[in-house]
Amino acid sequence: MADPRGGRPLGPRVYADRVGTELQARAASEGLALGPAVRVEPLDVPDDLPTDRTFTEVARGTADRLEGLAARVRDEGRVEEADVLDAYALIATDPALAKDVAAGTGTGDPLVAAIRAAVERMAATFAAMEDEYFAQRADDVRGVGRELVATAAGREGADPDVPDDAVVCADDLTPADTVRLDLGRVAAFATERGGPTSHTAIVARAAGIPAVVGAAGLMAAVTDGTTVLVDGDAGRVIVDPDDTERDRAATAIEGQHRRAEEHRRHRGTRTEFDGHRVLVAANVGTLDGVADAAEAAADGIGLFRSEFLFLERDDAPDREEQLTAYRAAVEAFADPTVVRTLDIGGDKEVGYLALPAEQNPFLGLRGLRLTLAHPDLFDVQLDALLGVDAPERLRVMFPMVSSPADLAAGVARLEARAVATGRTPPPAGVMVETPSAALLAPHLAERAAFLSIGTNDLTQYVTASDRTHGALGAHQDAANPAVLQLVARTAAAGAAAGVPTAVCGEAAGDPATLALFLAYGVEELSVTASRVDLVRWTVAQLDPVAVRAAAERALTLPDADAVRELVAPLLP
Ligand code: PEP
Ligand code: MG
Numbered sequence: 320m321a322d323p324r325g326g327r328p329l330g331p332r333v334y335a336d337r338v339g340t341e342l343q344a345r346a347a348s349e350g351l352a353l354g355p356a357v358r359v360e361p362l363d364v365p366d367d368l369p370t371d372r373t374f375t376e377v378a379r380g381t382a383d384r385l386e387g388l389a390a391r392v393r394d395e396g397r398v399e400e401a402d403v404l405d406a407y408a409l410i411a412t413d414p415a416l417a418k419d420v421a422a423g424t425g426t427g428d429p430l431v432a433a434i435r436a437a438v439e440r441m442a443a444t445f446a447a448m449e450d451e452y453f454a455q456r457a458d459d460v461r462g463v464g465r466e467l468v469a470t471a472a473g474r475e476g477a478d479p480d481v482p483d484d485a486v487v488c489a490d491d492l493t494p495a496d497t498v499r500l501d502l503g504r505v506a507a508f509a510t511e512r513g514g515p516t517s518h519t520a521i522v523a524r525a526a527g528i529p530a531v532v533g534a535a536g537l538m539a540a541v542t543d544g545t546t547v548l549v550d551g552d553a554g555r556v557i558v559d560p561d562d563t564e565r566d567r568a569a570t571a572i573e574g575q576h577r578r579a580e581e582h583r584r585h586r587g588t589r590t591e592f593d594g595h596r597v598l599v600a601a602n603v604g605t606l607d608g609v610a611d612a613a614e615a616a617a618d619g620i621g622l623f624r625s626e627f628l629f630l631e632r633d634d635a636p637d638r639e640e641q642l643t644a645y646r647a648a649v650e651a652f653a654d655p656t657v658v659r660t661l662d663i664g665g666d667k668e669v670g671y672l673a674l675p676a677e678q679n680p681f682l683g684l685r686g687l688r689l690t691l692a693h694p695d696l697f698d699v700q701l702d703a704l705l706g707v708d709a710p711e712r713l714r715v716m717f718p719m720v721s722s723p724a725d726l727a728a729g730v731a732r733l734e735a736r737a738v739a740t741g742r743t744p745p746p747a748g749v750m751v752e753t754p755s756a757a758l759l760a761p762h763l764a765e766r767a768a769f770l771s772i773g774t775n776d777l778t779q780y781v782t783a784s785d786r787t788h789g790a791l792g793a794h795q796d797a798a799n800p801a802v803l804q805l806v807a808r809t810a811a812a813g814a815a816a817g818v819p820t821a822v823c824g825e826a827a828g829d830p831a832t833l834a835l836f837l838a839y840g841v842e843e844l845s846v847t848a849s850r851v852d853l854v855r856w857t858v859a860q861l862d863p864v865a866v867r868a869a870a871e872r873a874l875t876l877p878d879a880d881a882v883r884e885l886v887a888p889l890l891p
Contacts, residue, residue: 339560342534346554347520350529350575352507353548353568354484356541359496361465364472366432372471374420374430381470382408388498398607400522403494410463416441431471438464451787455514462493481505486547488537492519502526507549509556511537527849531556582852587616590855593863598843599854602823609648611848619654621845622823626662634671635696641703649707655714659750660700662686662718666787681785686719687729701733705742713745716771721753723762730766752776757805764816772809774824778802796879797826803835804874810840821845830857831886838870860891
């Protein structure tokens with residue numbers, strides 16, 4: 320699987336002996352696509368465009384339009400995009416921005432110039448932030464600026480006309496741009512700016528559309544209709560590929576479609592490894608995710624990231640709102656739904672909790688540590704979970720457990736709320752994502768109903784490399800034998816105690832690592848809904864004897880590359 324944080328943002332490389340211009344970029348959404356370029360560009364509005372609108376009218380008009388777009392995509396189930404558009408509407412009407420624009424117009428600047436200058440100042444504040452995620456929000460602010468300028472000019476965006484199989488090329492795309500596109504016609508996205516957490520990358524991954532970002536020189540190299548090849552695995556773009564490259568790409572794309580069709584044939588089948596059933600569950604964060612998981616015929620929900628109910632809002636959801644969400648998830652599947660209690664902290668912040676800033680948030684008051692320190696918040700969530708009142712179909716999972724004492728404290732709180740509310744507590748399990756939890760798994764397994772390994776965090780903690788750090792992407796490979804040793808120990812501890820072990824990190828959906836996990840005794844793989852078919856198909860093709868031998872040897876190797884090299888020939 321390509322690492323979306325990899326890639327080398329270099330300039331164009333033009334081959335003297337052929338027409339194709341290859342641009343290095345960053346892989347943002349896997350897959351290969353070939354099609355005609357469609358340029359999506361900001362409107363050409365001069366700084367001194369005469370307008371009789373006031374900024375208040377412009378801001379209000381922009382916010383209304385963005386809210387309208389949000390409602391449109393929300394109806395289509397594109398909740399994440401809708402939330403971002405609502406956030407854009409808030410930026411458009413931000414009083415600090417209005418004040419800054421007024422300062423500009425007050426000294427005689429034309430409105431459009433004043434908007435651009437104020438937006439750039441706001442964007443620069445974000446861009447200066449060290450955290451890559453926040454730094455990338457500068458592009459969001461600029462996106463709102465473009466919408467404000469369009470309103471000031473009276474040229475509110477029309478839906479672009481996109482031909483079939485279009486490769487959408489842009490400097491950067493905002494949610495306001497992507498919602499105006501018919502995604503069914505988009506073969507790929509390529510942008511000059513943006514990183515793996517940019518809006519384009521998120522939309523592309525959610526829709527299964529290949530994408531690259533950070534393709535320097537792209538807009539200078541394409542005009543509308545230029546044939547463009549986007550390689551979302553290797554992170555590159557070839558503008559106007561020659562016949563050989565086109566043929567090669569067409570064959571690869573055909574193979575890609577054939578494989579997807581083949582994977583699709585495994586939908587809803589029973590998955591087994593060496594005669595033992597493997598549950599292929601889904602990771603979800605929203606009720607739309609639950610619907611996607613049901614459509615993918617997942618064997619239940621292996622990870623409901625409950626914190627998504629708490630993010631991007633002004634106050635915490637009450638018991639009733641949470642109960643509705645948990646109940647809907649539980650009712651969608653016959654198999655139990657695993658709800659992870661709030662995993663706030665680390666890279667997920669909630670403004671209304673007014674938590675003090677931490678020096679090292681990933682090593683701080685995160686997950687269960689935070690909820691135990693905020694019993695009011697925790698009790699509402701536990702009461703909502705107990706309110707589902709279906710202990711046989713619900714599992715509660717505690718995140719960021721680093722000791723048996725953590726688990727005991729979480730279980731004690733759950734049991735206390737069960738007594739207080741007169742309900743039966745559902746079985747509770749542990750997310751194994753700290754090295755200490757993996758090493759102490761035999762003790763945790765004595766008390767937990769299940770273990771579920773979060774390889775995303777386990778990898779960052781084992782390799783001491785922040786998972787959000789743009790320059791440390793190469794360290795985030797769960798095929799690292801150091802991680803594999805902990806997975807193997809955890810699964811062995813689960814088996815010894817008669818407790819099932821799952822993996823719910825992204826590595827559960829990566830053929831190379833999932834094969835090894837099964838050999839170590841992992842019984843459940845919980846993956847994003849779009850990978851459920853691929854996982855079932857992969858497991859069905861594995862030769863258990865060969866995989867087991869490789870899995871043993873993998874534990875003795877020095878690094879992830881050596882492991883991947885060893886496993887590659889065994890994969891379908
Ligand atoms: C993990 O850490 O592997 C995991 C599944 O949880 P999250 O990515 O939400 O931290
Ligand atoms: Mg985690």
